[in-house]
Amino acid sequence: MSTSTDWINRADKHVMKTYGRYPIVAQRGEGCRLWDVDGKSYLDFLAGVAVNNLGHCHPKVVAALREQAGKLLHCSNFYHIPLQIELAEWLCEQSFADRAFFCNSGAEANEAAMKLVRKHSREKYGEDRFEVITALASFHGRTIGTISATGQEKVKAGFTPLVPGFRYVPFGDPDAMRQAITPSICAIMLEPVQGEGGVNVPPPGYLKAVRDICDEFDLVLIYDEVQVGCGRTGTLWAYEQEGVAPDILTLAKALAGGPPIGAMLTTEELAKRLGPGSHGSTFGGNPLICSAALAAMQTMVDDGVLDNCRTMGNSLTGQLEQLKNKYTFIKEVRGRGLIIGMEMTIEGGALVHAAMERGLLINCTVGNVLRFLPPLIVSRAEIDEAITILDEVLATVEASGPC
Ligand SMILES: *Cc1c(COP(=O)(O)O)cnc(C)c1O
Numbered sequence: 001m002s003t004s005t006d007w008i009n010r011a012d013k014h015v016m017k018t019y020g021r022y023p024i025v026a027q028r029g030e031g032c033r034l035w036d037v038d039g040k041s042y043l044d045f046l047a048g049v050a051v052n053n054l055g056h057c058h059p060k061v062v063a064a065l066r067e068q069a070g071k072l073l074h075c076s077n078f079y080h081i082p083l084q085i086e087l088a089e090w091l092c093e094q095s096f097a098d099r100a101f102f103c104n105s106g107a108e109a110n111e112a113a114m115k116l117v118r119k120h121s122r123e124k125y126g127e128d129r130f131e132v133i134t135a136l137a138s139f140h141g142r143t144i145g146t147i148s149a150t151g152q153e154k155v156k157a158g159f160t161p162l163v164p165g166f167r168y169v170p171f172g173d174p175d176a177m178r179q180a181i182t183p184s185i186c187a188i189m190l191e192p193v194q195g196e197g198g199v200n201v202p203p204p205g206y207l208k209a210v211r212d213i214c215d216e217f218d219l220v221l222i223y224d225e226v227q228v229g230c231g232r233t234g235t236l237w238a239y240e241q242e243g244v245a246p247d248i249l250t251l252a253k254a255l256a257g258g259p260p261i262g263a264m265l266t267t268e269e270l271a272k273r274l275g276p277g278s279h280g281s282t283f284g285g286n287p288l289i290c291s292a293a294l295a296a297m298q299t300m301v302d303d304g305v306l307d308n309c310r311t312m313g314n315s316l317t318g319q320l321e322q323l324k325n326k327y328t329f330i331k332e333v334r335g336r337g338l339i340i341g342m343e344m345t346i347e348g349g350a351l352v353h354a355a356m357e358r359g360l361l362i363n364c365t366v367g368n369v370l371r372f373l374p375p376l377i378v379s380r381a382e383i384d385e386a387i388t389i390l391d392e393v394l395a396t397v398e399a400s401g402p403c
Contacts, residue, residue, distance in 0.1 A: 001037075002037065003037065003038055004023065004024070004025040004036055004037055004038050007025040007037065008023060008025065022352075022353070022356055024036050024042070024356065024361075025037045025038075028056075029044070029052070029055075029056025029057055030055070030056050030057055031055040031056060031375065031377065032044055032045075032047075032055055032056075032374060032375050032377070032378050032379075032382050033056070034056060034361065040359070041359065042356070042359050042360065042361045043359060043360050043361065043382060043385055043386055043389070044056070044361045044374070044375070045360060045361055045362050045372050045373065045374040045378075045386055046361045046362060046363050046371075046373055047373050047374060047375045048253075048258070049227070049253065049363070049373065050195070050227045050228075050232055050253050050254055050339065050373045051253045051254055051258060052254070052257075052258055052375050053230055053231055053232060053253075053254035053257070053296075053300070053305075053375060053376045054254075054257045054258075054296055054299055054300065054305065054375060054376065054377060055375040055377045055378075056258070056375075057258070058257055058258075058295075058296070058299060058377075060295045060296075060298075060299045061256075061257035061258060061292050061295045061296050061299070063295070064291040064292055064294065064295035065259070065288065065291060065292050065295075067291070068083070068287055068288050068291035068292075069288060071287070072287045072288075073286070073287065073288050074283070074286050074287070074288070075286065075287060076282075077280060077281070077282075077284065077285065081285060081286070081287055081290065082287075083287045083290035083291050083294065084102060084285035084286075084287070084290045086290070086294055087100070087102070087285070087290045087293050087294050087297075088100040088102075090294065090297060090298075091251075091263065091265055091297075092265070094236055094237075094297075094301070095236075095237060095245075095249060095265055096245035096246070096249070096265075096267070097249060097265035097266055097267065098266070098267050098268040098271060099265070099266055099267075099268065099271040100263055100264070100265050100266075101263065101264045101266075101274070101279065101284070102261065102262070102263050102281065102284040102285030102289075102290075103261075103262040103263070103264070103281040103283075103284040103285075104260050104261060104262050104281060104283050104284060104289075105141070105252055105260060105261075105262045106140075106141055106224075106226030106227075106250065106251075106252035106253060106262055107140070107141025107142055107143045107145075107146045107262075108141075108143075108252075108262045108281065108284075109226065109250035109251060109252050109262035109263055109264045110140045110141050110145075110146050110149065110189070110222075110224060110226070110250050111141075111143060111145050111146065112250075112262075112264040112279060113189065113222045113224075113248045113250050113264050113266075114132065114145055114149065114189075115274070115278075115279055116220075116248065116264070116266065116270060116273060116274055116279075117132065117186050117187040117220045117222065117248070117270075118130050118165075118186070119273045119274065119278070120186070120220065120270055120273045121186035121187070121220075123273060124218075125186070128183075128184055129183065129184055129185070129186045130165050130184065130186055131165045131166065131167055131182070131184045131185045131186060132149065132165060132166055132167075132185070132186065132187045132188070132189055132222075133166075133167045133168070133169055133177065133180050133181075133185055133187070133188045133189070134149050134150070134151050134166055134167075134168055134169075134188075134189045134190070135151050135168065135169060135170070135171035135190055135191070135194070135197075136151040136152075136168050136169065136170050136171060136197075137151055137152060137171055137194055137197030137198060137200060137366075138150055138151040138152070138168075138171070138189075138190070138191060138194060138197060138224075139152065139155070139191070139194070139195065139196035139197055139227075140189065140224055141226075142155070144159065144162065144163060145163050147159060147162065148162040148163035148164075148165075148166050149163075149166050149189060151168040151171075151197075152196075152197065167180055167185070171190070171194060171197070171200055171202060172200065172202040172203055172206050173206075174205075174206055174209035174210065174213070177209070177210055177213055178213055181213065181217050181219075185217070185219060186219060186220065187219055187220040187221070187222055188210060188213070188214060188219055188220075188221055188222065189222040189223075189224060190207075190210065190221075190222070190223060190224065191223070191224045191225070191226075191227065191228060192207060192223055192225060192228055192233075192238040192239050192242065193228045193233060193238055193335070193336055193339060195227035195228060195339065195365075195371075196227075196365055196366075197365070197366065198341060198343070198365055198366040198369045199334060199335050199339060199340065199341025199365070199369060199371055200334075200341075201334050201335065201336060207239065207242040207244045208242060208243070208244050210244075211244040214247075220247045220248060220270065221246040221247050221248070222246060222247070222248040222249075222250065223237075223238070223239055223246040223248070223249050223250070224250050225237060225238055225239070225249055225250065225251055226250055226251060226252040226253055226262075227253055227339070228336070228339055229249070229251045229253075229254070229255075230251060230253065230254035230255050230296075230297070230300065231254065231300045231305060231306055231309055231337075231376050232254065232309070232337055232338060232339050232373070232376070233309075233336040233337035233338075233339060234306060234309045234310035234313055234336065234337030234338070235306065235337075236297075236300065236301065236306065237249065238336065241336070247266060247267055247270055248264060248265070248266045248270065249264070249265040249266070250262070250263070250264050250265075251263045251264075251265070254296070255293050255296065255297070256289050256292040256293040256296055257292055257293070257295065257296030257299070258292070258296075259288075259289055259292050260289070261289045261292075261293055262284070300376075305376050305377060306376075308376060308377060308378075309337045309338050309376040310337060312338060312374075312376075312378050312379075312380070312383060313335070313336070313337040313338045313340070315380060315383055316338065316340060316372060316374070316378075316383050316386075316387075317333060317335065317340055319383065319384075319387045320333045320340060320342055320372070320387075321333050323342075323387070323390065323391060323394060324342070326391075326394075327394050327397070327398060329344050329345045329346050329397065329398075330342060330343075330344050330345075330394075331343045331344060331345055335372075337376075338372070338373065338374055338376055338378070339371075339372075339373055340371070340372040340373075341365070341369045341370070341371050341372075342369065342370040342371075342372070343368060343369045344368050344369070344370065345368070346368065346397065347364075347367055347368055348364030348367065348368055348369065348370050349364055349367075351364070351370065351393055351394070351397065352364045352370070354393040354396060355389055355390060355393050358389045358392065358393065359389065360385075360386050360389040360390065362390075372386075374386070
C-alpha cells in the first residue's frame with residue numbers, strides 16, 4: 001500500500017506545480033472529517049475552499065449521483081436535459097433571476113457574465129461602452145479574462161497583455177465607486193463579501209449605494225457569489241442579507257455539494273442578449289452534475305442547514321473573539337455566517353502548518369488572515385475541538401515571542 005510519502009514523491013515528477021500543496025494525501029471524507037492515506041484524520045475547516053458546504057460525501061448528494069450515473073452521464077446541450085431544466089427552475093424560484101446558464105467553474109460563470117454585459121451594452125449603447133468596474137482585493141478566477149477582472153496584481157504577474165476594459169476601486173467605498181463612473185462603464189462586478197481578498201465585509205449600506213449608482217447610470221450589477229453563495233453566509237445567497245438584488249449572479253463552488261459546476265443567473269431582459277450560438281459549454285448543465293446540485297440545494301434549504309450555519313457562525317465567531325481577547329497579535333475577527341477571517345499582526349502560514357499537524361485544516365489568505373470555512377453542517381463539538389487546537393497553536397506563538 002502506498003504511503004503519503006510515496007504519493008508525494010510521485011506527484012513531484014508528473015503533476016504541475018501550480019499549487020503550494022500541504023503534505024497531506026487525501027483519501028476519504030465524511031461530514032467535517034478528511035482522512036489521509038496513512039489513516040490520519042483531520043477536522044476540515046477549509047471544506048475544499050467553501051465547496052463542501054454539506055460536508056464530505058453528503059449521503060443525499062452521493063445517492064443522487066449514484067442513481068443518475070446509471071441512467072445518463074452526459075448529453076449534449078443540443079438537446080433538452082430534464083434535470084438541467086429542474087435546476088434552472090429551482091434557482092430562479094429561489095432568487096431574483098428569470099434564467100440560468102450552466103458551466104463548470106466559477107471563472108467560467110464570470111466569463112459568461114462578462115460576455116453578457118458586453119453584448120448587452122453594445123446592443124443598447126454602441127461599441128465604446130464596455131468597461132467593467134471591479135474592486136481592489138477582489139478575486140474572480142484564473143482565466144485570462146477573470147485575472148483581468150481581478151483587483152490583485154499577484155494573479156496577473158507574468159501574463160500580460162490582459163483583457164482590456166477593467167477599472168478597479170477600493171472595496172466598501174461608495175464615493176470611490178461613484179467617482180469611477182465614466183461613459184465607457186457598462187457594469188460593476190463585486191463579491192458581496194470578499195473571500196480570497198481577506199474576508200472583507202463591506203460597511204452597511206454599501207451594496208445598496210452601489211445598486212443606486214447602477215440604476216442611475218443604467219449599469220449592470222454583477223455579484224460574484226462563487227464563494228459566499230449557496231448558504232455560506234447563513235442565507236442561500238449573500239445578497240439577501242443586504243436586501244439588494246443584482247442583475248447577474250455567478251455561482252459555483254458549493255452549488256453541487258462537491259462535484260464541479262458553475263452557473264450564471266440573470267433577468268429576462270439581459271438573458272435575451274445571448275441567443276443561440278452566442279455562448280456555450282460542452283459539459284455545462286450535464287445530467288450528472290445537475291442531479292447533484294438539485295440534491296445539494298434541496299438539502300441546504302430543507303434540512304435546516306442555513307439555520308445551523310447562522311447558529312454555528314455566531315458560536316465560532318464568539319469563540320474566535322475570545323481568542324482575540326487572549327492574544328494581542330489578533331487584530332480583528334470578521335465575517336458572515338461561516339466565512340470568518342481572523343486578521344493578525346503576524347504572518348499566518350506557520351500557524352496553518354501547526355494546526356494541520358494537530359489535525360485541523362484551515363487556510364491563510366493575504367498573508368495574515370486566517371480563514372475559517374467549515375462545512376455548514378458543523379456541530380458545536382467540532383467547533384470546540386477546532387478552537388482547542390487553535391488555542392494551542394496560538395499559545396506557541398505567544399511563547400516564542402513576536403515574529
Ligand atoms: C473560487 C472563486 C472563483 C473562481 O472559481 P473557479 O471555480 O476556481 O474558477 C471566482 N470568484 C470567487 C469569488 C471565488 O472565490
